[in-house]
Amino acid sequence: MAGNGERMKTVRLSVPISDEDLKSLEIGTVVYLDGLIITGREKVYKHILDDGEDMPEGLMQRCNVGFHCSPAASVDGDGKYSVGAVTATASFRFAKSLPGWFAKTGCRVIIGKGGMSQKHYDEIFVPAKAVYFTTVGYGTGALLGRGIKEVENVHWLDELGIAQAMWVLRVENFGPLLVESDLQGNSLFEQNNKEINEKIEKLYEGLRAPSLSRYGETDNKRDELI
Amino acid sequence: MIAIGQIEKAAYDIMLKAAIDIPEDYEDGIRGMQKGEKGDLSYFVLEAMLENYDAAREDRRPMCADSGLPRYYVKAGNEALIEGGFIALEKVLRQATARATQDVPLRPNRVHPISRQDNNNNVGINAPEIDYSFEPDADWVEITTVHKGGLFGTDYRMLFPGDGIDGIKRFFLDVMISFGKRGLACQPAIVGIGLGGSKDTCMVLGKQAACLRIVGNKNPDPEIAALEEELKQMGNSIGMGAMGFVGSSMVVDCHIEVGYTHTGGMPMSVHSFCLSSRRASVRIYNDGRIEHRTDPNWFTPYTRRNTVEWQEMVSA
Numbered sequence A: 001m002a003g004n005g006e007r008m009k010t011v012r013l014s015v016p017i018s019d020e021d022l023k024s025l026e027i028g029t030v031v032y033l034d035g036l037i038i039t040g041r042e043k044v045y046k047h048i049l050d051d052g053e054d055m056p057e058g059l060m061q062r063c064n065v066g067f068h069c070s071p072a073a074s075v076d077g078d079g080k081y082s083v084g085a086v087t088a089t090a091s092f093r094f095a096k097s098l099p100g101w102f103a104k105t106g107c108r109v110i111i112g113k114g115g116m117s118q119k120h121y122d123e124i125f126v127p128a129k130a131v132y133f134t135t136v137g138y139g140t141g142a143l144l145g146r147g148i149k150e151v152e153n154v155h156w157l158d159e160l161g162i163a164q165a166m167w168v169l170r171v172e173n174f175g176p177l178l179v180e181s182d183l184q185g186n187s188l189f190e191q192n193n194k195e196i197n198e199k200i201e202k203l204y205e206g207l208r209a210p211s212l213s214r215y216g217e218t219d220n221k222r223d224e225l226i
Numbered sequence B: 001m002i003a004i005g006q007i008e009k010a011a012y013d014i015m016l017k018a019a020i021d022i023p024e025d026y027e028d029g030i031r032g033m034q035k036g037e038k039g040d041l042s043y044f045v046l047e048a049m050l051e052n053y054d055a056a057r058e059d060r061r062p063m064c065a066d067s068g069l070p071r072y073y074v075k076a077g078n079e080a081l082i083e084g085g086f087i088a089l090e091k092v093l094r095q096a097t098a099r100a101t102q103d104v105p106l107r108p109n110r111v112h113p114i115s116r117q118d119n120n121n122n123v124g125i126n127a128p129e130i131d132y133s134f135e136p137d138a139d140w141v142e143i144t145t146v147h148k149g150g151l152f153g154t155d156y157r158m159l160f161p162g163d164g165i166d167g168i169k170r171f172f173l174d175v176m177i178s179f180g181k182r183g184l185a186c187q188p189a190i191v192g193i194g195l196g197g198s199k200d201t202c203m204v205l206g207k208q209a210a211c212l213r214i215v216g217n218k219n220p221d222p223e224i225a226a227l228e229e230e231l232k233q234m235g236n237s238i239g240m241g242a243m244g245f246v247g248s249s250m251v252v253d254c255h256i257e258v259g260y261t262h263t264g265g266m267p268m269s270v271h272s273f274c275l276s277s278r279r280a281s282v283r284i285y286n287d288g289r290i291e292h293r294t295d296p297n298w299f300t301p302y303t304r305r306n307t308v309e310w311q312e313m314v315s316a
Ligand code: SF4
Pocket: A087, A138, A139, A140, B064, B065, B066, B067, B068, B148, B149, B150, B151, B185, B186, B274, B275, B276
């Protein structure tokens, strides 16, 4: 990788990720993964948490990484699966399912888009000893697609559909990902937001407010929408 | 007469191109932004994006797994002759969408808004959208496909004449900041702004400004072009870059389109065409010649006309 790649601290981890590896992670570190990861979003959470479905036997001993995504995948005539690209989906929507998910599966890492709020790190991730990795740029689906070596299994494909099923993916050098939160609940996004927020009010200086206001939950530029 | 089969094939081909090959103008724009980017994290993100475009091209796989909402824009020359007419054209555009969804593959994103029923082919009620415009003295039809993603990064607001340029700048900043945090809008984006028109026109103009004008293109009205430049600079000096990290890469380019509006109002829409700015165009002539481009060339002097009669400008 050209440019400033070498200035970024980079690690390659195998899944299941060990306690020591998790402990040593710092926010802003670039991560590549080897091993198994599983996808999950709305319907998987509902299936496991609300409908009481059990996780496939033995799966979570081999994998402790969950991925908020739906792959661009197709199922060939001979029952083989091919994955073209994978892109994470925004994670904040799944916050309410995560306490149950961590408890039931022992999952320790969530990969997704956009991270969670500080409150969710403090209240959900830190107690579960879990960390969050964000995909980079989000739209880098082709790069991540390259890292997927094999679809080991797809669970509940018929009930949940291609986009919502639980895909078990064997990956190699899967990334880049960035450590967004660590075991203490420090967040890279929160850290960056703090720095950016300091200059925001100045941008609006001298610009008259519009004559008609809007109802809304926040008009504070330091707040976030998630 | 343009054979309908030729239109189907061309419409299918551009769907493949759009999903896989990032337009040159956008990629060059990202390279340019990267040169000026001082934030380490934001710089790193841009680098990963550029690598991702290479990976998509080399492996012939979609650049982003969220293949957005695939749709078509059709510009018909006044002299164009289409076999079977526009009903046949609309049928083959739906066919091409379904075929491309299976073959690329594109993600079958289109679902019924309430039942969430998915036909698994990106075709359904009012999908794909097909928008039309016309061109005088032309014996061709042009088809552009856009796969715009992004649940985030778009907003609309009714401003008033008294709000003036300040109001425009404020609302622009509001949208950039609110959706820019954590990079929800997948910036840097081509930001399109619709000003004026009726509310629906305002949304349509902003969307078309984002998706159908290339990086580097300027509005022919010098006053609007100056505002485009000013807003672009403003977006890039928020202090926020790719993924909402500290930096400067927010707006690859800013495009404004205007429409005459109610004398009491100044509606404004903002649209962000994300880092997977997917578009591809094709022109097919009556005699069967065919030309592929990445510039939709949608806004012509005719589409922006300001008079009752249309006359080609003889000379400026
Ligand atoms: S906004 Fe664009 S780049 Fe980001 S995930 Fe959606 S389609 Fe991909």
